[in-house]
Amino acid sequence: MSAPLIDFDEVIANFDPVLGLEVHVELGTASKMFCGCATEFGAEPNTQVCPTCLGLPGSLPVVNGTAVESAIRIGLALNCSIASWCRFARKNYFYPDMPKNFQTSQYDEPICFEGYLDVDVETDEGTRTFRVEIERAHMEEDTGKSLHVGGSTGRIHGADFSLVDYNRAGIPLIEIVTKPLEGAGKYAPEVAKAYVGALRDLLRGLGVSDVKMEQGSLRCDVNLSLRTSPDAPLGTRTETKNVNSLRSVERAIRYEMQRQAALLTDGTAIIQETRHWHEDTGVTTSGRVKSDAEDYRYFPEPDLVPVAPSAEWIEQLRSQLPEPPAERSKRLREEWGISEKEMQSVINAGALDLVLATIAEGADPAASRKWWLGELARRANDEGVELESLAITAKQVADLEGLVQSGRLNDKLARQVIDGVLAGEGEPAAVADSRGLQIVSDDSALLEAITAAIEADPDAAQKIRDGKVAATGALVGSVMKATKGQADAARVRELVLQELGQ
Amino acid sequence: MSAISRDDVAHLASLARIELTEQELNDYAGQLDVILTAVASISEVAADDIPPTTHAVPVVNVFRDDVVTPSLDRDSVLDHAPAAEDGRFRVPRILDEE
Numbered sequence: 001m002s003a004p005l006i007d008f009d010e011v012i013a014n015f016d017p018v019l020g021l022e023v024h025v026e027l028g029t030a031s032k033m034f035c036g037c038a039t040e041f042g043a044e045p046n047t048q049v050c051p052t053c054l055g056l057p058g059s060l061p062v063v064n065g066t067a068v069e070s071a072i073r074i075g076l077a078l079n080c081s082i083a084s085w086c087r088f089a090r091k092n093y094f095y096p097d098m099p100k101n102f103q104t105s106q107y108d109e110p111i112c113f114e115g116y117l118d119v120d121v122e123t124d125e126g127t128r129t130f131r132v133e134i135e136r137a138h139m140e141e142d143t144g145k146s147l148h149v150g151g152s153t154g155r156i157h158g159a160d161f162s163l164v165d166y167n168r169a170g171i172p173l174i175e176i177v178t179k180p181l182e183g184a185g186k187y188a189p190e191v192a193k194a195y196v197g198a199l200r201d202l203l204r205g206l207g208v209s210d211v212k213m214e215q216g217s218l219r220c221d222v223n224l225s226l227r228t229s230p231d232a233p234l235g236t237r238t239e240t241k242n243v244n245s246l247r248s249v250e251r252a253i254r255y256e257m258q259r260q261a262a263l264l265t266d267g268t269a270i271i272q273e274t275r276h277w278h279e280d281t282g283v284t285t286s287g288r289v290k291s292d293a294e295d296y297r298y299f300p301e302p303d304l305v306p307v308a309p310s311a312e313w314i315e316q317l318r319s320q321l322p323e324p325p326a327e328r329s330k331r332l333r334e335e336w337g338i339s340e341k342e343m344q345s346v347i348n349a350g351a352l353d354l355v356l357a358t359i360a361e362g363a364d365p366a367a368s369r370k371w372w373l374g375e376l377a378r379r380a381n382d383e384g385v386e387l388e389s390l391a392i393t394a395k396q397v398a399d400l401e402g403l404v405q406s407g408r409l410n411d412k413l414a415r416q417v418i419d420g421v422l423a424g425e426g427e428p429a430a431v432a433d434s435r436g437l438q439i440v441s442d443d444s445a446l447l448e449a450i451t452a453a454i455e456a457d458p459d460a461a462q463k464i465r466d467g468k469v470a471a472t473g474a475l476v477g478s479v480m481k482a483t484k485g486q487a488d489a490a491r492v493r494e495l496v497l498q499e500l501g502q
Numbered sequence: 503m504s505a506i507s508r509d510d511v512a513h514l515a516s517l518a519r520i521e522l523t524e525q526e527l528n529d530y531a532g533q534l535d536v537i538l539t540a541v542a543s544i545s546e547v548a549a550d551d552i553p554p555t556t557h558a559v560p561v562v563n564v565f566r567d568d569v570v571t572p573s574l575d576r577d578s579v580l581d582h583a584p585a586a587e588d589g590r591f592r593v594p595r596i597l598d599e600e
Contacts, residue, residue: 036571
């Protein structure tokens with residue numbers, strides 16, 4: 001079911017979007033937030049559960065100190081104030097994803113508050129910096145995962161129930177909430193994408209989470225409303241969930257702006273509701289209408305004592321923060337001798353850490369950028385995945401570049417090696433061996449192909465003899481074709497010229 | 503005026519997914535009202551400069567190290583569930599969501 005949409009330009013001509021983003025980050029701690037169960041992704045269902053995270057009677061939670069430390073470090077990196085004293089709260093609701101019948105969260109006393117993150121977005125007038133203000137970042141726990149059976153899925157006819165896995169219940173989460181973001185206008189979708197991307201880079205830089213959107217360790221909910229002008233009161237908002245890639249952040253906002261604008265233009269009121277983004281069809285559909293069912297009866301968690309980070313602890317953590325991504329990118333730009341625009345394309349492609357890792361494995365900066373932004377970005381795009389999800393490591397890319405540098409492969413052969421690595425055939429050198437990929441450096445084999453090429457194209461050969469060196473390209477091309485790309489083009493050119501007396 | 507109305511109790515029951523009869527709603531409204539009125543008497547002695555107490559002892563920052571401890575055996579966990587399937591708890595479907 002698709003809703004009527006109006007053209008994006010028309011949306012912008014008539015409406016002003018206001019955005020709010022809620023990002024949930026699963027921390028990369030070894031154990032859960034309030035118990036010692038492991039947090040490993042992909043474990044067999046219900047093998048990482050204990051009385052505490054199952055909410056069994058008599059169990060008591062104890063806070064994971066590393067999770068608190070991570071929360072403070074995230075807050076500091078987002079320029080937040082850190083609460084000198086705060087408590088956990090119970091968010092009461094009855095749904096099988098939380099066996100305790102409440103989620104331990106924070107309510108009116110978040111550990112981090114009032115910060116910001118600056119993001120750069122390409123606009124018609126060049127790069128513009130948007131400041132995304134952070135309202136709060138608080139600590140909570142993740143919920144279990146439900147697998148719904150029956151109904152529309154029809155796996156078991158007539159069945160209508162859910163199967164629940166509590167491995168994820170209790171994994172430390174940080175929820176980062178922005179203030180309403182105004183004034184982005186037509187760039188709202190790009191600003192949101194840039195913010196989530198910058199946040200991901202920052203969290204990865206802090207080493208607090210693996211920030212894998214496709215595995216759900218970074219999740220984004222998008223609040224959006226439209227108003228007729230920046231002076232008009234805020235419109236009714238919708239909250240879109242299930243936005244699980246950077247690309248989806250942009251697409252979902254664009255879609256929701258077009259959908260809401262169509263309704264408002266038609267004189268229909270927006271319903272305040274939760275909507276679900278569908279990556280495959282690129283639409284949002286109505287979830288549940290916000291109602292008094294969302295009456296969580298928050299109260300201070302009586303089983304946990306307050307968290308009161310000392311000023312010394314906070315300052316110690318502040319002094320150990322890594323270089324902020326924006327400053328790091330400026331420094332690297334200078335080291336690599338590239339323009340701001342080139343650097344931005346590295347960052348936008350989600351390639352910065354991959355390029356750095358490849359350099360650390362021995363490749364030079366230019367070659368590292370070339371592979372990740374060229375061939376590999378193309379592969380990722382074709383597969384519709386993030387660059388980092390490709391089945392090739394920074395070390396493998398560095399090894400590949402090493403094979404090119406040593407003269408064993410040219411770029412064309414290297415691309416075939418990439419095919420092999422992505423297909424799981426092994427390390428680059430092994431793929432080159434097993435696929436028999438190697439530049440033909442044996443001159444006699446090349447000369448044979450050159451002689452054949454000269455015979456096949458006497459006109460070109462005569463031109464070269466007459467000193468028109470530009471005609472070499474045609475002969476080199478047919479030699480490369482004859483050798484299936486396995487020749488070193490520069491060497492072929494030398495030999496062609498030599499053969500024809502140049 | 504009572505501290506909690508019959509409608510409040512009905513609302514709480516619906517949030518908690520508990521089905522109550524008309525008689526129970528009336529009974530609980532009366533009983534809860536007695537409890538709330540008793541607790542409310544604390545506010546008569548608490549001055550504005552006394553922060554709300556959530557713990558009897560003034561302790562903060564009780565943390566544990568981030569160390570994994572053994573989890574429960576899955577079979578024994580699921581044995582206690584009313585229904586299980588494929589290593590998971592089987593529960594009635596509640597919201598018609600994805």
